[in-house]
Amino acid sequence: MRHAAPRAACAAALPLDASRMPRDVPRVDASPTGVPRCLRSVPPPNHRHGINQDSQPLCFLVARHMMSMPCHPIETGHSPMKRYLACLTLVLLAFSLPCAQAATVAPINWQAYRSLTKYSAPQFSPDGSRIAFLTLKPDFVHDRYAATLRVVDTRGGAPQALVRGMRDLQMPRWSPDGRTLAFIAKVGKRKSEIYTVPANGGTPRCVSDARNGVEQFAWSPDGNTIAFVTPDNPRVGAKARRAHHDLFDIHDDDYQITRAPAPSHIWLLSLKDGDARQLTHGPTSVLENPPPFAGSISAPAWSADGKWLVFTRQIDADDSDTDQTTIAAVNVATGAVHALTSHGSYEYTPEFAPQGDAVAFLYPHGPGPVSDMDVLVTSVAGGGARDISADMDRDVYSAYAWLPAARGVVAVVDDHVGTKIFVQPLHGAAHALALGSLNPSLVAVSAQGALAFVADSATRAPELYLLRTLASRPVALTSFNHAFSDYAYPRSVEVSWRAPDGQADDGILTYPDDYQPGQHYPLVVYSHGGPEAASTEHFDGGEIGPLRDLFAARGYLVFEPNYRGSDNLGNAHEHAIYRDPGVGPDSDIISGITMLEKQGIVDRARIAAVGHSYGGYMTAWLIAHQHFWRCAVVADGVVDWTQEYELAGDGNLAWTRDSLGGSPWDPRSAALYRSGSPITYAGQITTPTLIISGTADITVPITESFALYHALASRRVPVRFIGIPGAHHMPQDPVHRELYYRAIYDWVVAHMQPSNRAGAGAGAVARADTRRSVHGSEAMMQKLKASLTRSISP
Numbered sequence: 001m002r003h004a005a006p007r008a009a010c011a012a013a014l015p016l017d018a019s020r021m022p023r024d025v026p027r028v029d030a031s032p033t034g035v036p037r038c039l040r041s042v043p044p045p046n047h048r049h050g051i052n053q054d055s056q057p058l059c060f061l062v063a064r065h066m067m068s069m070p071c072h073p074i075e076t077g078h079s080p081m082k083r084y085l086a087c088l089t090l091v092l093l094a095f096s097l098p099c100a101q102a103a104t105v106a107p108i109n110w111q112a113y114r115s116l117t118k119y120s121a122p123q124f125s126p127d128g129s130r131i132a133f134l135t136l137k138p139d140f141v142h143d144r145y146a147a148t149l150r151v152v153d154t155r156g157g158a159p160q161a162l163v164r165g166m167r168d169l170q171m172p173r174w175s176p177d178g179r180t181l182a183f184i185a186k187v188g189k190r191k192s193e194i195y196t197v198p199a200n201g202g203t204p205r206c207v208s209d210a211r212n213g214v215e216q217f218a219w220s221p222d223g224n225t226i227a228f229v230t231p232d233n234p235r236v237g238a239k240a241r242r243a244h245h246d247l248f249d250i251h252d253d254d255y256q257i258t259r260a261p262a263p264s265h266i267w268l269l270s271l272k273d274g275d276a277r278q279l280t281h282g283p284t285s286v287l288e289n290p291p292p293f294a295g296s297i298s299a300p301a302w303s304a305d306g307k308w309l310v311f312t313r314q315i316d317a318d319d320s321d322t323d324q325t326t327i328a329a330v331n332v333a334t335g336a337v338h339a340l341t342s343h344g345s346y347e348y349t350p351e352f353a354p355q356g357d358a359v360a361f362l363y364p365h366g367p368g369p370v371s372d373m374d375v376l377v378t379s380v381a382g383g384g385a386r387d388i389s390a391d392m393d394r395d396v397y398s399a400y401a402w403l404p405a406a407r408g409v410v411a412v413v414d415d416h417v418g419t420k421i422f423v424q425p426l427h428g429a430a431h432a433l434a435l436g437s438l439n440p441s442l443v444a445v446s447a448q449g450a451l452a453f454v455a456d457s458a459t460r461a462p463e464l465y466l467l468r469t470l471a472s473r474p475v476a477l478t479s480f481n482h483a484f485s486d487y488a489y490p491r492s493v494e495v496s497w498r499a500p501d502g503q504a505d506d507g508i509l510t511y512p513d514d515y516q517p518g519q520h521y522p523l524v525v526y527s528h529g530g531p532e533a534a535s536t537e538h539f540d541g542g543e544i545g546p547l548r549d550l551f552a553a554r555g556y557l558v559f560e561p562n563y564r565g566s567d568n569l570g571n572a573h574e575h576a577i578y579r580d581p582g583v584g585p586d587s588d589i590i591s592g593i594t595m596l597e598k599q600g601i602v603d604r605a606r607i608a609a610v611g612h613s614y615g616g617y618m619t620a621w622l623i624a625h626q627h628f629w630r631c632a633v634v635a636d637g638v639v640d641w642t643q644e645y646e647l648a649g650d651g652n653l654a655w656t657r658d659s660l661g662g663s664p665w666d667p668r669s670a671a672l673y674r675s676g677s678p679i680t681y682a683g684q685i686t687t688p689t690l691i692i693s694g695t696a697d698i699t700v701p702i703t704e705s706f707a708l709y710h711a712l713a714s715r716r717v718p719v720r721f722i723g724i725p726g727a728h729h730m731p732q733d734p735v736h737r738e739l740y741y742r743a744i745y746d747w748v749v750a751h752m753q754p755s756n757r758a759g760a761g762a763g764a765v766a767r768a769d770t771r772r773s774v775h776g777s778e779a780m781m782q783k784l785k786a787s788l789t790r791s792i793s794p
Helices: 004-013 058-068 078-093 240-241 480-487 547-554 571-576 581-598 614-625 641-647 652-660 672-676 678-684 702-713 734-751 760-771 774-791
Strands: 118-124 130-139 144-153 160-164 169-174 182-188 193-198 217-218 225-230 264-270 275-276 306-313 323-331 338-339 347-354 358-364 372-381 400-402 408-415 418-425 441-444 449-456 460-467 492-498 504-510 522-528 559-560 602-612 632-637 689-692 719-724
Touching: 118 169, 118 441, 118 449, 118 460, 130 169, 130 449, 130 460, 144 169, 144 182, 160 182, 160 193, 169 217, 182 217, 225 614, 275 306, 306 347, 323 347, 323 358, 347 400, 358 581, 400 441, 408 441, 418 441, 460 480, 480 672, 492 581, 504 581, 522 547, 522 581, 522 614, 547 559, 547 734, 559 581, 581 602, 581 614, 602 614, 602 734, 614 632, 632 734, 641 652, 641 672, 641 702, 678 702, 689 734, 702 719, 719 734
Parallel strands: 522 559, 522 602, 602 632, 632 689, 689 719
Antiparallel strands: 118 130, 130 144, 144 160, 169 182, 182 193, 217 225, 225 264, 264 275, 306 323, 323 338, 347 358, 358 372, 400 408, 408 418, 441 449, 449 460, 492 504, 504 559
16 A cells, blocks of 8 residues: 555556556556656657567666565664655655656657568367467568468467468468368469478478469368369460460450450369369359459358358359359259359358358348448258348458357457457347457457457557457467567547538547647548448558558648448448449548547648548549648549449449449439549649559559549649559559558658648659659669668568
């Protein structure tokens, strides 16, 4: 009791996130009034800091040590009060020691992000005692992510590395007896094949020989067979191609197609003799391209008795027909295939229950596909399907898993500005698990009911966690990113408001590192893509990547609005964007900015608009309809709905058609293709704009970026157009990824200087850059890439 007062005072003086406090520092709610002078230079207590115990200021370490000691009499006969005063004096003397270190906890920076380890594919062993998973580290020298297959004991201990150095290593899966792990990887010039490795360590062995590569696979329940998916042989053979007899029909395909698409089919590989036989045939295909809205590409799933496989069947192999999908079951013995429902489209991600014949899958809640994805359950025999998650009112976009005994499922969903794991029983209401500030992204369930998941937060780098039961607290099983606790992080909060039409919205507001109440700060408005997605408080996840922290360290407010169409506030919020692609979301974002301005924290002369994909669409729309923006970045942005319908792949023909209510040639929707496209209003844009696009993007064709570039350059609006060679919809290699984010950061910083409206130097640079095209910027990107690679030590 005698130590309570000084201990509370010390804890209150340090602006630590409670989740990051040393274990022997209690959580307290005390006013920092009267903080000793040595701590006043520490940022205010609404900032989250990750302070490693080894790097804590000397005054804190000494004071904590003093407060942990009993206050014995200094001389015989001292009264209890005198002993207390003597102890308090020592504590105060400790606080008088130099505390510069507390004021110089470094914010996260570009260099630090290069060492971030990411996690993928957690999988329980059959007995639940171990978890296999992948770690991915950026290799800037070879410009790739190096994957390592590891295994960790659920009781704790250091993870064991089983496989490293193999290209494109993915999809680890345990054999049913738990002795072996199989995975997909590439060796030499071969395409992806299935390899196995002993679970206790050993040399990987290739077990498949798929000429066209393996796309997914799954062990049979008895462990004797592996079902795998591989594309058919090309319709035009090598001899015909050499003779240029290689013409082909084009249907609902992307504009960069170079040969007829081949359907993918299921094969069965016998592990006893190595023989493989084809199980499914014909023009239909196992789904191998991204769906338009939600759902995911998934491996075939075995029934518990090994007699059936269920899979997502697409009507053809064309990459813009990924809406035309149904859940089908194939008899392993006969190859007979039948659909499980009569829906005909938008069914994805089937999973057999761990026992019995129940099959879960994803299907839109409705009305129409612009809505939450729900979990439906049917049987392998087919017939009616029951929506078990209709009342959850959240979007199960892809990640879910069965619970033991088929008593329900767990699903990862966006919820407000975070993600949560919901437990959805087969009958009854869903509930979210208590994970504190953690935001999960992947989840696996053991046969015993434990959960493994990857999670992070705005101030905590990702790690692998374990829930031993659904009611227990999460336990971290890894610490590969422990060094990130040494950095300071800005404060992020959820903000809520209503648009003029009453639409309820929310978003993330991140304060500058040096935030002081009463001051005005530049504002970066970052709009997420999708739009059926959300801005959430992940560490380096989502499209914003490291920019939230880096802009805050620069002294900017960062605002990430979850406008209508986002999937974090329920089905009505998501469906509200149907046939309202621009006007409604614009009012959400502008009213959110107005809400922040009323708080007296925004420098109204310095507001930037940034966005990727649909966020790029929103950015182009915003700068075409308002003219207060200091600068803008349109990254892989949709600007022309007709081009999106006609040229895109990855299901975006269907996404465009079903978002706008028809095709460009349908009288009911034709006008919306023009009135809803930012390119229609590009003649009104005056904002200095950076345009970035991957040259291989088929989700949002680069032709749309060309159109926006010429619309601005021809009118001498300051514009720069950067092409990323070979990149799809977002750079997937570490060098280009960093260059992508640096280009956005540098553009915004250059134009947000307080000197004048356009930025004295930046305006001249931007005007000069109007002559740049994507072809010219390819050479620049190669030079930057070479320079960046040289600057990195192996």
